Amino acid sequence: MPQLDPMPWFSILCVSWLIFLAFSPIKVSKYTNLNDPTHKTYKGLSKSWSWPWF
16 A cells, blocks of 8 residues: 555655744744834823822
8 A cells, every 4th residue: 555655755854844943933034023013111100199089
């Protein structure tokens, strides 16, 4: 039975994984942020409201 011969299937599997591993870093690197985002200054908590009717 030709389906049980592992040689062509194994080579197809290896080549497909090599292609996947070769192109996946290119695709993933498009989603990473290469520059550090600018940090906003933290102003702290705002003053609490004063309720005059209490």
